[in-house]
Amino acid sequence: MSVPLRIIAAILALLALGAGAYTAYRLQSAGPAAPDDIDATIFNAPRPIPGFALTDHNGEAFDPQRLQDHWTLLFFGFTHCPDVCPTTLNTLARSRALLSDLPASLQPEVVLISVDPERDTVEKLRDYVPFFDPTFIGVTGTTAEIDALTAALGVAHMKVPREDGDYTVDHSSAIFLIDPTGRQAALFSAPHEAASLAARYKATISYLERR
Amino acid sequence: MRILVWAVLLLSACSGGGDAVIANPWVRAMPPGSAMTAAYFEFSNRTGSDQTIVAASSDAFELVEIHRTVTADGISRMQQEDAVVVAPGETVSFAPQGRHLMLMRPRGTIQPGQVIGFDLHLDDGQIVTFSAEVRQTPK
Ligand SMILES: [Cu+2]
Numbered sequence: 001m002s003v004p005l006r007i008i009a010a011i012l013a014l015l016a017l018g019a020g021a022y023t024a025y026r027l028q029s030a031g032p033a034a035p036d037d038i039d040a041t042i043f044n045a046p047r048p049i050p051g052f053a054l055t056d057h058n059g060e061a062f063d064p065q066r067l068q069d070h071w072t073l074l075f076f077g078f079t080h081c082p083d084v085c086p087t088t089l090n091t092l093a094r095s096r097a098l099l100s101d102l103p104a105s106l107q108p109e110v111v112l113i114s115v116d117p118e119r120d121t122v123e124k125l126r127d128y129v130p131f132f133d134p135t136f137i138g139v140t141g142t143t144a145e146i147d148a149l150t151a152a153l154g155v156a157h158m159k160v161p162r163e164d165g166d167y168t169v170d171h172s173s174a175i176f177l178i179d180p181t182g183r184q185a186a187l188f189s190a191p192h193e194a195a196s197l198a199a200r201y202k203a204t205i206s207y208l209e210r211r
Numbered sequence: 212m213r214i215l216v217w218a219v220l221l222l223s224a225c226s227g228g229g230d231a232v233i234a235n236p237w238v239r240a241m242p243p244g245s246a247m248t249a250a251y252f253e254f255s256n257r258t259g260s261d262q263t264i265v266a267a268s269s270d271a272f273e274l275v276e277i278h279r280t281v282t283a284d285g286i287s288r289m290q291q292e293d294a295v296v297v298a299p300g301e302t303v304s305f306a307p308q309g310r311h312l313m314l315m316r317p318r319g320t321i322q323p324g325q326v327i328g329f330d331l332h333l334d335d336g337q338i339v340t341f342s343a344e345v346r347q348t349p350k
Contacts, residue, residue, distance in 0.1 A: 001237055045350075082249040082314065083280050084287045086239055087307040090348055124244075131242035156286050164274075170288035190282050 032174045038203045039188070039196070046183035052140035052149045054113070057125035062111075062139045067182035071108045071205055075174040076155050077130045078116035078169050085112075087192075088173070089132035093196035096133060099201065106178075106205060113141040115157035117152065153184060177204060230257040231297075231331075235350065236343035238314070239307075240323040248321065249278075250312040250329060250343055256297040263334040265296040271327045273316035280308050289313070294334065298314045321345055 054062040073092060077085035099107055112129055114120035117140045118130075125138030140146070142178040150157055154193050173190035174198070186204050188197060236252035250269075256262045267275045277292045287308075295310070297303045305311050312329070321327070324346050331339040 002245060080246055082239065082241075082247045083278070083289065083311050084282075084308060085250075088239065127244050128242045160288070168289060170286055172285050173282055173287040174285055189285065 015182055023087070031171070035203075038207060040177070040186045040204045041189070041198050041206060042186040042207065043184065046181075046185045047162050047177055048183050050142075050148070050152050050177070052145055054139045054149070055122055055165055057122055057129050057140075059136035062137075062141075064182050067178050069180050071106065072178035073108045073110045073182060073201070074113060074153075074178055075111070076113050076115050076157065076171055077151065077180060078114050079103070079120050079124055080116060084173060084190075086132070088175070088190075089129070089136070089196050091192045091197060092175070093133040094193065095198040095201065098194060098198035102202070106209075108201065110135065111137045111139055113146070113149070114138070115155070116159075116169050117143050117146050153203065177201070179208065185193070224323065231255065231262060231333075231339045232257060232340065233341040234302075236329075236341050236346045237349050238321070238325075238327050238343045240345050240347045241321065242257060243320070245321075246317075247313065247315045248317075249307075250327075251302050251307065251349065252341065252343065254295075254297055254303040254331070254339075255303050256299055261299065261300050262297045264297070264331050264339075265293065265334045266332040267312050267329060268332070269327060269329045271318055271321065272314045274314075276313045276315070277310070277328075278313040279310045282308070284300065315337055 012029045048066070049064065051064055052062075056062045056165075075092065077088065077089055079085070089112065096108065096110060101155060110133065112125075114125065114168045120138075120140045122140060125140055131140030149155075153176060155174075157169055159167050160170055161167045173192075175188045176190060177186040177188065179185040185208055188200055232255040234253040234255065238250045239248045244330060254262075254264070264277065266308045269275050277295060278289045278294050279287050279293065280287055292310070295303060302311070325345045326342050327345065328340065328342045331341075333339065
């Protein structure tokens with residue numbers, strides 16, 4: 001390599017280094033990427049949830065206002081569900097107990113939204129949801145309102161007829177994390193286990209609070 | 212030799228029939244008025260050949276089915292199973308978010324602490340009986 005060529009190569013190398021450093025700087029100023037060691041799907045930009053008008057198990061309106069000023073863990077299920085839904089509600093109850101050392105402002109409100117509004121009346125949810133934890137909130141509504149909300153969140157659910165004329169509902173088993181401004185911030189995929197769910201929740205909100 | 216015979220007798224007394232051992236049985240306590248719940252346990256085959264569970268029944272429920280919860284692509288669904296084959300020396304778990312006895316149409320109220328009897332029907336006509344306590348979570 002001749003001397004001028006060496007100089008050009010050195011300049012090119014410096015330029016490449018500079019470009020790399022600049023890109024790294026840009027990436028950093030855009031906010032830290034979600035750490036890979038958190039077992040959660042964290043959205044780069046929290047997703048707003050379109051308006052909804054549902055009813056909680058006390059007969060009170062459940063609208064976007066109810067998701068404001070606190071973190072929420074949202075789970076979709078139904079009361080005619082003998083395995084996954086009660087297992088998840090028990091897991092959420094134990095997770096919430098494990099999170100009791102957090103400041104009150106960081107403790108999640110836990111909400112079950114029914115994907116079987118035909119059978120899950122307000123009264124049915126009132127008997128069912130607080131059984132697992134008296135602070136849990138059960139929510140139901142018209143089929144149209146439930147369908148609109150589940151579609152917006154990407155929650156799959158389908159009625160599956162049984163041979164005896166009864167039916168069951170296949171549904172998403174993810175738990176959604178809603179931030180204190182009512183936007184969808186992250187989701188936790190099944191299987192759920194109390195200690196790990198509490199740890200995943202803590203890691204995710206501490207990351208999001210810093211972001 | 213006498214000791215061995217006694218041990219075998221005790222095992223069959225526990226499981227009620229066949230050389231199968233049922234461990235850690237429990238029935239999920241459900242909120243009052245629930246139309247269904249589930250039973251969980253571990254089934255160990257202590258014989259030298261396959262044991263195949265083809266049906267289950269209980270005096271406390273009109274309808275008992277063998278189900279399995281399968282989660283794929285983030286969606287949980289229940290599938291009915293016609294037969295559960297347990298190989299010699301193997302243990303099959305019926306556990307939350309997996310295989311379970313689906314208990315439908317209770318004949319009365321199901322309360323925590325209550326002990327419920329079950330029959331597992333094997334394909335060779337044998338019946339394995341066990342009882343399970345109603346609890347909110349396993350022991
Ligand atoms: Cu089932």
